[in-house]
Amino acid sequence: MSLQAILGNFALILFVLTIATGVIWFLDVFYLTRQRRARADVALAAFDARNARLMADGVRPDDRGRSALETDLLKQPTWIEYSGSFFPVIALVFFLRSFLFEPFKIPSSSMVPTLAIGDLILVNKFTYGVRLPVINKKVIEVNAPQRGDVMVFKYPKDMSLDYIKRVIGVPGDKIVYKNKRLSVNGKELSYQPLPDYLDEEHLTYSKQFSERLAGAGHKILNDERVPAYVPNPDAFPYRESCSYNLEGFACTVPAGHYFVMGDNRDNSLDSRYWGFVPDENIVGKAFFVWMNLGNLKRIGSFQ
Template structure:
């Protein structure tokens, strides 16, 4: 595992930090604290014996020093004190991110108009099953991705990268894309024209439609000056034999245990059309909420 992968895997960093601080916290409770108590008791016995001797000789003793000696010997070293303070916080964050909700930031325009650059989103980690952190292995079945879901997953060509796209095809589906229109299982998807969309970053107008998949409706964008498919960008991906490409059309049958993903900004999205299917083992979770966008507070809300 190279340094770039390690640095990009925040869950791994959190896990290592949790283990290190947890071990120190555990050792302090069951070993270091007892050693400090033993040292303090030994020092206090010696202190009390000396004071008794002085008192017998008629010399006044200072009992306040006894408390200072005890406090000094029982005090945690700085490195143990900080580890004990950080451990519960790190453990809580690790559990929340691994099994409940994880935050992400949208870095590109491939999901416009649903998600824009700068959106800070929350991803539900248990909707599609409970997975072991770091290994991302499913251990409890809960549910499966559905057509229309906005899903975060590990990019099949580089597992260090997290991608976000919309689920268009589930296992067994026949997906056809021709003239910028989808057909799912030989049933044409219905489109409703909307007002053109002005993209803030490029200041370009795009054709906007409501796309009515069998299970959901959402908005998509098309660019008038771009083709439906760039054959030169199609990779030789796993299960490539399940797809048939032509100049303006392709048809794919989604293999078992895989999903076909597309961006809502159809002509500005590198997705399953080009790099292939997303296997179940790559799934991170379902995006469901925009919790902040520093450039536009009106963006806060649910994801559809």
């Protein structure tokens, strides 16, 4: 794994910090604290013996320094104090991000209008099964991704990158995209025209539709200036399961894989170009926008 990939893998960084601070915390609790206590007992015994000799000689000792001496001897070194205090916080964050919910930031417009650039979203990490952190290996089966889910996954061509798209096809499905309209297993999806969508950044309009998939509707965009065909798709695994023509493409989803597309159909690098998402690449199900600093009205559920 390259240095850039390691620095980009926050889960790995958290794992290393959790282990490092945890080792220091346990070492201090079960070993170093006892050593400090033993040294303090020896020093305090010597302090008490000295005071006893002074009293025997008729000198009244000043024993006010005993408490300060004990406190000083039992005090944790600064590096242990900080490590120990950080460990519970880091461990809690690591557990929450690894097994419950993980935050992501939307970096591109491929999921517009459902998700906008700058949306801070939450991803459910256990909906699709419990996976070991860092290596992302599934250990407990829960649910499988369903058509229409918005899913976060590791980009098959670069596992250091997280992508987010909508699940269009599950294992065994036949996906046909013809003239910018989808069919799944021979059944055409229904499309309801909506008012044109204004891209405020580029001041351009796109055709907007409500697309109904798996009994639920979501919004998609089409750019009339962009042709329906897929230019230069990659030679991805199971490429033989797909056929391309000027009107679009047809793909049969292999076992253990998923076909995903962005809602901004003509501005999305997705399964049409680089292929299927293996089950082992899945991160979780996106379900909530918890913040967008540029537009607070975007906060809320989108599923």
